Amino acid sequence: MDAELFALGAATAALVVGLSALLYGEYAGMTTTLVPVGGVVALTGVGVLTAHVARLPDPEESDETGH
Structure with a gap:
């Protein structure tokens, strides 16, 4: 967690x-x-932030699909 915040x-x-x-x-x-x-x-800063967002787990599927 500390490495992520850093x-x-x-x-x-x-x-x-x-x-x-x-x-x-x-x-x-x-x-x-x-x-x-x-x-x-x-x-470089944008690339690191993008890489962090790409590594986030997908949210769990919910029943609400918005349709």
Whole structure:
């Protein structure tokens, strides 16, 4: 459980840091250095979060199907 929380926290932090770097890089005019690095960091965070959601077990089937 602690490893899961650490992974989620690290992924969220990477997402926030990456997006902040993207925004600041655009503002400061560092489109060839900081923007690509921020994009890679943000995409890494999104990938880790996506992998975590993909590993979640399927919810149990219920009688309510919405039809």
